[in-house]
Every structure is written in structure tokens, then in C-alpha cells.
Amino acid sequence: MKGLSNKVALISAASSGIGKAIAKVMASEGCKVHIFSRDEEKIRKSAEEISKETGGKVKYSVGDLSKTEDVKRVLSEVKKESGEIDFLIVNYGDPKVAPFMDISEEEWDTSINMIVKSSVIMARNVLPGMSEKGDGRIVFVTSLTTKQPLENFAISASLRAAVVSLSKVLSIEFAEKGITSNSISQGYIMTPRLESIAEKNAKKFNISVEQAYDALKQGIPAKRFGNPEEIGYLVSFLCSDEASYINGTNIQIDGGVVRFPF
Numbered sequence: 468m469k470g471l472s473n474k475v476a477l478i479s480a481a482s483s484g485i486g487k488a489i490a491k492v493m494a495s496e497g498c499k500v501h502i503f504s505r506d507e508e509k510i511r512k513s514a515e516e517i518s519k520e521t522g523g524k525v526k527y528s529v530g531d532l533s534k535t536e537d538v539k540r541v542l543s544e545v546k547k548e549s550g551e552i553d554f555l556i557v558n559y560g561d562p563k564v565a566p567f568m569d570i571s572e573e574e575w576d577t578s579i580n581m582i583v584k585s586s587v588i589m590a591r592n593v594l595p596g597m598s599e600k601g602d603g604r605i606v607f608v609t610s611l612t613t614k615q616p617l618e619n620f621a622i623s624a625s626l627r628a629a630v631v632s633l634s635k636v637l638s639i640e641f642a643e644k645g646i647t648s649n650s651i652s653q654g655y656i657m658t659p660r661l662e663s664i665a666e667k668n669a670k671k672f673n674i675s676v677e678q679a680y681d682a683l684k685q686g687i688p689a690k691r692f693g694n695p696e697e698i699g700y701l702v703s704f705l706c707s708d709e710a711s712y713i714n715g716t717n718i719q720i721d722g723g724v725v726r727f728p729f
């Protein structure tokens with residue numbers, strides 16, 4: 468892919484799963500990757516692993532997406548250590564999955580901060596530098612719940628849909644500055660989060676973990692889960708020169724789960 472080498476990429480929620488795999492693929496394409504999440508040991512290990520596997524330059528910060536002061540501090544650390552951000556990849560922690568009435572007002576506040584406010588703060592911070600350069604990419608990593616709201620996923624479906632719309636507005640307002648803003652909606656991806664979902668389902672329905680995985684796969688036409696690296700390839704492509712005319716879109720990557728025609 469063209470246009471990735473030596474570019475500065477900030478990837479949030481990247482000590483594990485999807486965020487870590489995005490960072491790995493982008494580092495292997497030559498990006499200067501900066502990752503962050505809450506647990507210092509986990510994010511340090513993730514940076515070391517990515518660096519070892521790819522030979523790339525990987526820096527890390529510690530910060531909580533639901534705390535605005537953390538997000539602002541991380542952004543200033545990235546700029547200090549690596550310079551202006553070329554690629555902003557906004558990935559999130561896992562919002563609570565529960566019946567609507569079991570989600571407290573405080574949990575809504577935390578999730579609004581983690582998903583919506585962090586997206587706004589990060590975009591506001593990087594857009595002036597990208598505009599000055601006349602180049603930049605933003606990718607919001609959301610969920611299939613934006614296209615197919617599910618029972619118990621009130622937080623995920625509603626707040627990520629807001630991010631998809633935010634991304635479209637940014638794509639209009641900044642297109643002439645050479646910036647693209649897109650979002651992706653991934654389906655079932657094999658990560659520690661999916662492992663814990665399968666374990667919970669196994670307990671709940673008194674079945675084995677393998678049977679719980681099989682039950683989840685039944686709803687996927689591809690009959691397999693996605694690999695986190697497959698998300699990394701899509702995000703890297705959206706940041707590449709080859710994707711410069713893809714703007715304001717939301718791309719499904721779910722093995723065919725969501726079947727709406729539009």
C-alpha cells in the first residue's frame with residue numbers, strides 16, 4: 468500500500484484485540500505507530516510485541532478514553548514524541564452489554580465520554596494540523612450494531628451510530644483540505660472480548676465453550692470469525708494513497724452478517 472511509510476498513526480484502545488492488530492498491520496506498512504489504553508503493563512507489552520514482530524517504531528501512552536484530561540494529555544504526548552498525527556484511528560473499549568434498564572445513568576455518562584466525547588476531542592485536536600498539511604485520514608472503528616441494533620446493546624448501537632454520523636459530517640467539512648473521514652462496522656472478530664462472550668454464553672446455556680462459538684458462527688454466512696488483522700488491513704487501506712477517494716463512508720467487515728441492501 469502506498470503513502471503509509473513514516474506517517475504518524477495514533478491508535479486508541481490498542482493493548483489487545485482489534486486495536487493491537489490495527490497497530491501491528493500499520494507498523495508493518497511502515498507507519499510510526501503510537502498506541503494507548505488504560506493498563507500500563509498491557510500497553511507496554513503490546514508496544515514491545517508489535518515492535519519485535521514488525522521491526523517498526525512503536526510508542527505508547529497510558530490513558531482512559533472516558534477521561535477527557537487523559538485523552539488531551541495523550542494527544543500532546545504523541546505530538547511531542549512523534550509530531551503531527553497523519554492518521555487518527557479511533558478504536559474504543561467495550562461498552563456495557565445489558566438490558567436497557569440495567570444500565571445506570573453513570574454508566575451512560577462514562578460511555579458517552581469514552582465513545583462520543585473522545586471522538587470529538589481527538590478529531591478537534593488533529594484536524595487543524597491535517598488541514599495545514601492538506602492531508603490526513605480519520606477512521607472510526609465502530610461495530611455491526613450501527614447497522615443492526617441488537618437486544619442488550621443500547622450503548623453500542625446508539626453511541627456508535629452517533630460516531631458514524633460525526634464521521635460523515637467531518638468528511639464533508641474537511642474534504643477540500645485533503646482529509647478523509649470514514650468509519651468501519653466490524654462483526655464478530657476473534658479477540659479476548661469474543662472469548663469472554665463465548666465463555667459467558669457457555670455458562671448461561673450450560674454448554675461447552677466450543678458449542679458457544681459454534682452457536683455464534685451459525686449467524687455468520689462465512690461460518691468463521693474475523694481475524695483482528697483483517698480489520699488492520701481495511702484500516703491501513705483506508706489510510707493509503709489508493710483509498711484517497713473513499714470518504715464519508717461506513718464499511719461493513721463482518722463476513723456477510725448484515726444483509727441490508729444499502
Ligand SMILES: NC(=O)c1ccc[n+]([C@@H]2O[C@H](COP(=O)([O-])OP(=O)(O)OC[C@H]3O[C@@H](n4cnc5c(N)ncnc54)[C@H](OP(=O)(O)O)[C@@H]3O)[C@@H](O)[C@H]2O)c1
Binds near residue numbers: 509510661
Ligand atoms: N471483537 C468483536 O467481535 C467486536 C465486534 C464489534 C465491535 N467490537 C468493539 O471493538 C472494540 C475493540 O474490541 P476488542 O474485541 O478488540 O476488545 P479487547 O480485545 O477486549 O480490547 C479492548 C481494548 O480496549 C482497551 N480499553 C478498554 N477500555 C478503555 C478505555 N476506557 N480507554 C482506553 N482504552 C480502553 C483495552 O485496554 P485496557 O483495558 O488496558 O484499557 C484493550 O486494549 C470494542 O469497542 C468492542 O466493543 C468488537
